[in-house]
Amino acid sequence: MVGALVLLTAPRAHADEDGLVRQEVTFRGGGGLALHGTVLSKSGALDAGPGIVLVGGSGPGPREEYRQEAEAFAQAGITTLVYDKRTVGYSRLHTDFGLLADDALAGVRLLQSSSGVHPGQVGLWGFSEGGWVAPLAASRSTDVAFVVTIGGPGYDPLRTQAWNLTTHLQHQGVGGPFRRTVAGPTAQFMAATGRFPEAGYDPLPVLERLHRTPVLALWGDHDTQVPPQESAQVFREALARAGNPHAVIGFVADGAHNGHRTSDGFDRIGGPLFQGKKLGELAPRYAQTMTSWVQAVATGHPPASSAAPAPGQTLASTPVPDHTWYAGLAPALLLLGFAAYPMSALLRRGPVLRPVRWLAGLGLLAVVATVTCPIAVFAAGTGAATPVVWGRPASWLVVQALAVAVVVSACVSVVALWRRRLTPSWAVWLRLAPVGLAAVGFVPWAVWWGVAA
Template structure:
């Protein structure tokens, strides 16, 4: 572009303005005073209009999404709107396209947006911030032509089942709440049930499952490796006194305990005085409300990141859209609860203890003291405090003890951190291979401890005068005390149990 000297000042201002707009995080479009932007409208072959939008989340981060509606939505009487809140993970909008299109075809203007990637990861999660993002989406829909601002609600799937009630409890702009696979327990207890259910499906039995539910869960809670692990969903539910709620679960939900969660939703909301709570179970549906045979597979539907999503379960869309239509008409259905399907196993309470990290740390320090002291002695060229008899055995004991504790802790810890039962490794004899290694190491530590103690006693029974009596060093005594304390810890942790 060429500039004339007569228009130099104005052109410079224009160029600077162009650069600023190009660097801005919000793409160009039709801007509004509240920071929302709308982009080009595209109508597909099915008669749905897709409009790209951008809006600012709870901390000002720009989020991007799509508003779907029918081609006649703006010319028809005002219709309800719904904002979709995805489950855990990166949650791009494409994962929920089936739901968004189905709801839009039924006359519900739908916003589906990409979940934030800033301040959201496996080790960093804030449900309050996610709730603020959802409320910002509700405000966007409330200001759109053809949308009834009094009937814009939230749909929360899985993790969204914690976020949606929290958002509705904080904002009167939310007209109704729908959850699919909403958890009634804390995230840590829910995830523990999810992991153990999938591990059982893989054929894992024995002590690994109790270890995962008990001491490993306590360790995860005490170290903060599971963000929002102790989040309590009940306070938010108690505040939904007048907000209509539709709570749905698949009858083959294997990621959230459906029967327990449904009981918690019904009992808590009824106790809060909410008379418009409908609890339903979708037939032949998995955790996400899609078709399944057993809860672990998905039948039909599109592929997402190489995995089958499954088609929407029969009756899912009708149940949701007819309920929303009744709410929008000013007649929210009265509270009712369908019969819950059987739940494979009950969930285990995940009571955290701040000191859960202390025993393994002390054991690691106790086993490490012997080789560390030996290395320091060699560096300082100090003589050994006593004869070398049994030194090699003690070195083996210290080394195996370190590896045994580390392996026993990391095996279940990896399952929690990765969030996938496959992290436990291949299954051998009904146990994860890593756990079998930890069990073999634990047995070796016990055997070496017994051999070391026996040799020590035999040495003490040597006739007087045949050898000088030497007091054991601090490192040697620490090693033996640690090895003895390892036994009850390994029994509690599970590596010395079948």
């Protein structure tokens, strides 16, 4: 069991001008880590009512990012815990949804022990990554009375992120060939090398365990970070298979990924600034939809299952094939093949030909650049794909030029070898065979990576 030891860091709670009481708390999350948060409640509430714990999205997730939601729930009489996300045991290269679920459940137990909260009416709200974590926490504990998600992904993290990136690349004017490279071989490479945390986490088994927990799953109708139409279908079908009689699927009009106001999903309208960018104000009826649903659940009348019509998607998501070991092995073999020629030169084994030397050097550079360019999009975001020239990132045009140079160098090397009429020997074969095989293998590999498109 995860402890929920509470240390009040404020001398006493008091009501602010907006009529809300804010109480600073520290509680123990997964592994005993101290987490810091704020409990918001409505001043003057007499009867014990529902509570909700806000589970944030990916990244460091300080509580300020979710202040608007926290205040909206509290104003509606729902005591709310919003906390700073853990930074210990969580990073860009390491994510443990189970550990994050333990943090969320510790928050639930904290609210259950708080005055003014009915212990049997505490639920979870999960945003984006929290759309994986909140259902997981609910599937592990009967303490969770309900689940609300906004922008919850219906697919695994790698497929979801690939869709997010390709959608934003399209918005930047990047054409289909490079987008397919990002969603296809690049995603396979990330899976094969294990550099994408929780890449294959499957939300389906978790959703199918939510037999009785009421669920409200919402998506902004302009969500550009998870595929809203497909995710909603996954949630609806999984919860139906679970036999959940209280699963409501809905969409937020004029809502972005976070349910805040937007014109197209890529901008935010109004609202406070967070890390120098607008969060956007809550979209019309977004907060009211959530709070009225929670109140209905708390009064013992959870709405029956329903599904609103889904908005269209500009792009369909692409599944990442499971067995992708070759995605990581192929570039390693090509690098070894091209590197064998200069390495043998150091050992002074066999003849040295200038065209083959160029082939080896350009081959090494082309393989590294081919892999690095789209991986930079995964690592740093779609800003790494700018500037865009002729529907391609300028860096990708350089990669394509290198690939052409490799093919030309290979042809020149063949002609040079034919003219040289070298006497066959083990030294010749050991020196030329690896780079020759690498040059031959480079062509279909480059085509697979979309370099030729």
